[in-house]
Amino acid sequence: MLIRLLVVNRFFKAKCLFARIINSWCEFNLIVSKKLTK
16 A cells, blocks of 8 residues: 555656646747747
């Protein structure tokens, strides 16, 4: 049971990190597109 909790916890941490990377990439794209349209 404890091992399962650790695996789930690790999975959620990885998911959060992945979401953060996607989010920062989207923000970067927005900044670039704004600079290109100016």
